[in-house]
Structures are given as structure tokens and as C-alpha cells.
Amino acid sequence: MNRRRRQVLKSGSGATLLALVAAAGWLKPGEASAQSWNKAAFDTKSMADTMKALGGGEPVQSKDIVFFQTPDIAENGAVVPVGITSNIPKTESIAVLIEKNPNMLAAVFDIPPGTEPSLSTRVKMGQSSNIYALVKADGKYYFAAKDVKVTLGGCGG
Amino acid sequence: MADPMKIRATLVGDSTEVKVLMSHEMETGQRKDAQGAVIPAWFIQNVTVAHGGTTVLAAQWGPAVSKNPFLSFKFKGGAKGDKVTIAWVDNRGDKRTDEATIA
Numbered sequence: 001m002n003r004r005r006r007q008v009l010k011s012g013s014g015a016t017l018l019a020l021v022a023a024a025g026w027l028k029p030g031e032a033s034a035q036s037w038n039k040a041a042f043d044t045k046s047m048a049d050t051m052k053a054l055g056g057g058e059p060v061q062s063k064d065i066v067f068f069q070t071p072d073i074a075e076n077g078a079v080v081p082v083g084i085t086s087n088i089p090k091t092e093s094i095a096v097l098i099e100k101n102p103n104m105l106a107a108v109f110d111i112p113p114g115t116e117p118s119l120s121t122r123v124k125m126g127q128s129s130n131i132y133a134l135v136k137a138d139g140k141y142y143f144a145a146k147d148v149k150v151t152l153g154g155c156g157g
Numbered sequence: 158m159a160d161p162m163k164i165r166a167t168l169v170g171d172s173t174e175v176k177v178l179m180s181h182e183m184e185t186g187q188r189k190d191a192q193g194a195v196i197p198a199w200f201i202q203n204v205t206v207a208h209g210g211t212t213v214l215a216a217q218w219g220p221a222v223s224k225n226p227f228l229s230f231k232f233k234g235g236a237k238g239d240k241v242t243i244a245w246v247d248n249r250g251d252k253r254t255d256e257a258t259i260a
Contacts, residue, residue: 037202037203037217038217042217078223078224079223079224080223081227098221101221102185102187103219103220103221105219105221106218106219106221106222107216107217107218107219107222108216108217108218109215109230110216111214112211112213112214112215114213114232114233114234115214115230115231115232116172116230116231116232116233118230119214119228119229119230120227120228120229120230121222121226121227121228121229122222122223123221123222124183124220124222124223125221
């Protein structure tokens with residue numbers, strides 16, 4: 001166990017982690033591409049960089065992406081509920097980005113057909129900023145933004 | 158080994174609503190301890206939800222997901238008594254799989 005952990009730490013690469021996961025029999029080989037962790041995308045600091053890392057072009061602002069359960073003012077930045085619904089047909093994935101966090105990308109969800117393009121989770125926010133919902137649908141990218149004020153940051157000590 | 162996830166799967170109309178609460182520190186790697194040393198990042202990277210052998214949701218997470226992460230979504234095609242399996246892997250290679258029955 002310990003040795004395996006060292007390996008992951010040493011290489012720090014998603015590929016190694018993926019290999020371990022696959023070796024553990026948890027993944028079928030066909031699903032492997034969807035399961036790797038996109039380190040480049042999670043390291044980015046701007047929307048443009050994130051788009052590049054995700055392999056998409058310039059996203060288009062869309063009114064068909066709706067936030068729900070997302071507060072205008074979050075008292076505790078460590079736990080900010082975010083709910084996103086995409087009404088765009090053929091939604092393939094939904095990503096949550098927080099503009100002023102040290103790394104913008106918070107989460108990416110792959111939505112297979114049959115799953116509703118609507119989900120909610122909780123994220124951390126270092127300070128008041130925009131939350132972007134980035135939706136990939138039919139190969140194109142769309143986004144919506146919501147301004148959330150944070151009274152107590154979630155990324156400090 | 159991490160604590161079990163709390164999973165609730167309920168049939169709402171013709172879709173299944175899944176709510177899950179995982180138990181994880183989700184350390185960002187940005188914080189410092191009392192001595193000023195950086196606390197290393199420790200967070201869930203991959204989450205997979207499967208129903209009847211098919212993946213109904215696959216997620217990649219960064220450290221910006223809150224401690225003890227919560228996730229809720231719906232998928233079509235579930236039936237009462239079916240099993241929903243949720244698995245995660247964190248950046249240390251730890252993993253956990255839990256199962257719930259659709260009610």
C-alpha cells in the first residue's frame with residue numbers, strides 16, 4: 001500500500017494513477033479514457049487555459065444553462081452549494097469553474113446519455129467571484145456565469 | 158481506509174435520484190499548519206457511479222470540491238431494488254466503493 005502511494009506521489013501523473021486503477025481491476029479498459037484525471041486542466045489559472053487543456057474552443061454564453069441551489073451570498077466559502085442544469089440538447093459534460101480560486105477548475109462531470117444534465121455538489125471558494133458552468137454539448141462549449149459573494153473564505157488557514 | 162459513503166437512491170417518476178455524501182478531507186494543498194509547513198493536497202480525483210454495469214456518471218474533481226463532498230443527480234432507467242455502485246479514487250491512490258439499493 002505504502003509503496004504504491006509513493007509511486008503515485010513521485011510521478012504525480014494521472015497516467016500512473018490510471019494504470020494503478022486499471023491494474024486493480026476497477027476499470028474496464030474501454031472506460032479508461034474517461035477516467036484519467038486531467039492534471040493539465042486542473043492546474044490552469046484562467047478560462048482560456050482551461051479551455052485549451054480540455055481541448056475545446058472558445059465557449060459561447062448560453063441562457064440554457066441554469067444555476068439552482070446556488071446562493072447569491074455564501075456565508076462560508078468552504079461549503080458553497082452549486083447546482084447546474086443544462087437545457088442544451090446532447091449535453092456531454094458539465095464543468096464547474098471558480099474564477100478567483102488558485103486553480104479555476106473545480107470539477108468535471110461526464111454525463112452519459114440517459115443521465116439528466118443536472119447535478120448539484122458543493123465547492124470551496126477563496127473569495128467572492130464568478131462561478132462558471134461550462135457545458136460541452138454536441139462537441140461545442142457553452143458557459144453561464146453566476147456571481148457569488150463570500151463572507152468567509154474557504155481557502156485560507 | 159476511509160469511512161463509508163452515505164448513499165440514497167430513490168425512484169422519482171421514471172428516473173432515479175442519487176444523493177451521496179462521501180467522507181473525505183479534501184485538503185487543497187494551499188493551507189499551512191501551525192509551523193508554516195504546507196499541508197499536502199489530498200483529495201478525491203475520480204468518482205464513478207454505475208448502475209447495472211453501465212456508468213451513469215463519471216466525474217473528475219479538483220481540490221476545490223468541499224470537504225466531505227456531496228453530489229446529487231438523476232438518471233433514467235433505474236428500478237426499485239436495483240443496485241447503484243459508487244466508487245472514488247483519491248490522489249494518494251486510496252479508493253472506496255459503496256453500493257446502495259434503489260428505493
